Amino acid sequence: MALDDKCVEKIYHVKNRSLDHALNLNIASFEQMTFFSKNQPKYLEKLYNKFMPGSLTVILEANDRVPSLVNNGMSTVGFRMPDNQATLEILRQTGPMVGPSANLTGNPSPKTADDVLHDLNGLIAAVLKDDANISGVDSTIIDLTGEMPTILRQGALTLSQINEVIKG
Template identity: 50%
Template sequence: MADFETILERGGALILPTETVYGLFASALNEEAVKGVYQLKRRPLDKALNLNVASLEDILAFSKNQPPYLEKLYQTFLPGPLTLILEANQAVPSWVNSGMASVGFRIPSHPLTLDLIRKCGPLIGPSANLSGQASGLHFDQIQADFKGQVDGFKDDDFLTGQDSTILDLSTSKARILRQGAISKEELVSALPQLIFQD
């Protein structure tokens, strides 16, 4: 079997662990690779994907109008189970964020996956499940769902099973779009300047 970097360079997909659940990863800058993941998941094309990146510099390279506390937020919680929604800039491919004005960023802390993102990113990495089903946690079920359709995979027994918290910072006041591993209280405690919508 080809190594993971080669699979991504060829436009293939990988099932890899994050610190939360398994993700279905492919090169974000390869339109055909991204479309392939949509097809594998049976995901509607208007349902945007996140960019999996490896650093604050990567986030800045694909976003604009960032809040002044972004660096502190990054230093406190990332890499880790937090997805940040920011305004997208022109570098974000429309096939990733469905042409929306915003884009999500994820920096998973699993060492194997993060290292691969550093080498081959940005990547897309939605949960390794069929659209509408529970997030991909059980490797046997994932293999059954995508049998023979994914070019590479890595098992891991130590996932938490709790999704990342999605924090929307694309408007003047923050919103939690999905409560996950990091609570609102933890966010406010670390960043008192973080103002949430009522």
């Protein structure tokens, strides 16, 4: 869980990830996103309704409910809503969880459950196997904290797709 420092520390350790790289919050609802953020743009709900769950990671200003280990003192936090019904049900029951890719830091993003096990076997307790829902394409990361949306990582969604929803 994202609210349990020991769990978050373990994820950093398992991924061999330095503490200066923040983690996303995986969420199950718009309400969870707004509960852990502040100064949301007026068009946020439009983006949520169009692209979530899906391949979009949204960067917003963090509020003081975001555990410090999740964003490591940064003023922002990323939100991702996975497009997997089993994962969403778990998130509904547990609340937000940190959601990095399921690989060792620096390795390619996994495309199958076997890829996850190849990287993390012996380091994690289980894998939820649902290879049909793994696209192999990273999410688009978009920063919504400035005047204009800024893509930080191009993934499955383009800026023009995002702008079409914002302006529509």
